[in-house]
Amino acid sequence: MSPKELAQKAKEASFVSASLSTEKKNRILSRLKNLIESEKSYILQENQKDLEEAQKIGLSKSLIERMKVDEKVLREMTSSIGDVLSLPDPVGEITKMWRRPNGLLVGRMRIPIGVIFVIYESRPNVTVEAFSLCLKSGNAVILKGGSEALNSNRALYTLIRRSLSEEGVSPEIVQMVDTQDRNYIYQLLELDELIDLVIPRGGEELIRTVVEKSKIPVLKHYKGVCHIFVDESADLSMAYEICLNAKVQKPATCNAMETLLVHENIAQVFLPEMEKRFSQYGVRLKGCEKTRKILKMVEPADESDWYTEYLDLILSIRVVTDIEEAIAHIKRYGSNHTDAIITRDYERAWKFLREVNSSLVLVNASTRLNDGFQLGLGAEMGISTTRIHAFGPMGLEELTVTKFVAFGNGQLRY
């Protein structure tokens, strides 16, 4: 099937998915959940093929770990379907309605975006998560997973299509790109009249390539260089807890803290105590000159460190003279992802909230809270740092757009 034919199929199917009732969508999800449970030996067997191939060609251990499907991963899959199942259906919601002087009643109604192209890497879970979210929000979806997980993704794709067919719904709602030919993907990325949105999930290189090649709007985030600024007025015991949580609770995630900014008036007190706690968790510290006057053993941080997303137990530290310097640092080196201030000062809390325009800005809480579930949006498709449409976690609402609707009784334009 040519890229155009595949996209055309998805486009036609998107009219079907857009008009499915909530009940029907939930029945499909529920059926898929059951199928994943009843057909788990099939999934594991197909995944085994991928794992063997991966070992044969010598893929890294961490990559193999990511693509592995076991009982735990299967439970995560079915539980993520359950999460989406229990979320309210965003389609058809009237978000606002007002009456014009001529009597025309105008409103905004949520509708699906149309066809969403999701490009991702090794984790086969994403196949199930992306489908569930796109289906519930009434979209058709084109899936392109990592080549290393091809057999696993094919198996899941087969089950997804079965769950649709068995509910009497066109399986064309979901399409899978089943080729390793990069040109095929590049051609899909040209089809801006058939595909409405591209969401790449993966490393910076993947995302840059997609942005480079795509004529279709892309929602993405390149990296999360997240900051916490500990103000001089901070409650220090709270600051220790939050900074520790933001760095060590799961360091490989995009919302983990990468740079700590400390007000110089408390650095003398705060840093040595903080260092003790970090060292218990094996965090390697890098610091500016002022930091290194207080923490003598810390390695120097250079300019490139301020731009770096370590995704590891490494942290850069900078002592700043005031909140202005902290905000200027974030504007210069930050990635618009997640930034927090720890303070007891009312003015500074608001100043930070107003002036730092990252996808989530927090006062007195951990950056790790930038997540669909933590913020109360439910399951999400990733966190966007693109400053249009969806800035922050992309939940079901972010997979919709609003159209205007108008109820008239003969209104004309004069």
Place this chain on the structure above:
Amino acid sequence: MSPKELAQKAKEASFVSASLSTEKKNRILSRLKNLIESEKSYILQENQKDLEEAQKIGLSKSLIERMKVDEKVLREMTSSIGDVLSLPDPVGEITKMWRRPNGLLVGRMRIPIGVIFVIYESRPNVTVEAFSLCLKSGNAVILKGGSEALNSNRALYTLIRRSLSEEGVSPEIVQMVDTQDRNYIYQLLELDELIDLVIPRGGEELIRTVVEKSKIPVLKHYKGVCHIFVDESADLSMAYEICLNAKVQKPATCNAMETLLVHENIAQVFLPEMEKRFSQYGVRLKGCEKTRKILKMVEPADESDWYTEYLDLILSIRVVTDIEEAIAHIKRYGSNHTDAIITRDYERAWKFLREVNSSLVLVNASTRLNDGFQLGLGAEMGISTTRIHAFGPMGLEELTVTKFVAFGNGQLRY
């Protein structure tokens, strides 16, 4: 200045524009309004240079008409500034706020998008309109007008920068691309980390080129092929009025009706009467076979007519057997712009509203109402048919995005 330097300047200035108070923004707009009035002889003189050049190189009469600035156009400019001045400032609005079980208060706050690149053709008014809307919504803006209006745009750009400087605000908030080198524009369109959004306003070719070249998200509409479906249950006298208004009130606009769909059960009665009215306004009709059995003198419409945006006093007509056929026609040939149904039937009104996913869907009102002012949004940057971010008229709110804000007292992730 290289494209990168220019975009860098705009990016830095966007932090300034983002934090301007509403009062300050309104004072700048008010000053610009006064400057346009007091410096009108300068503007007219610069415009004259463009007009002379245009005549010399033999530009079309309609193009020259579009780029001409006279007293009336100047009044339109100042009045458009006044419109923006009186609109509420969207920046800082908290659109929603909720409390999480752990006590974290989470909200969504409107912020500017950042740097917006507006590319447009001949009308110098757009220079003023685009600046006013971007300033009021806290964005920095890069302007690229048509080369044929270069002197006029330079004059307006100079006045805009004066209005900023005289209010003590960095004039770098507005940048103008002052070169005819296409590569300069293409290079700007690569800078997705400095420019956040591109809005091309103009013909289909301009827009296609921008989409082709841009790594930055683009909000656009290619064309408006708008439909009215006159159902068998329609109030016919209302249908005559609405169809006439939608076709003849301003045929060169994107929200004018291009195709009329008529239920076969009323075609015999409706079409001859409608034809009479259209003929009074010189509308040229093209019809399907069924139409031509009723209106014998009408030219045949072929497949390509259904896709055509005439932007003129020409209309294609198709007789359909039911609402399903009407909706299928719109899905196939429509452009997601504006579509209306005329009906007295409750079920069909809702079916049409639900199933037609254009940027504005109307019941019993004219397609010409798809406009920021008509819908009550105020001044707008054009009508987007891109199904993300802003679908329909792009008013001030559509030039913002929401960030998440969170007020905590020590919340961590577990």
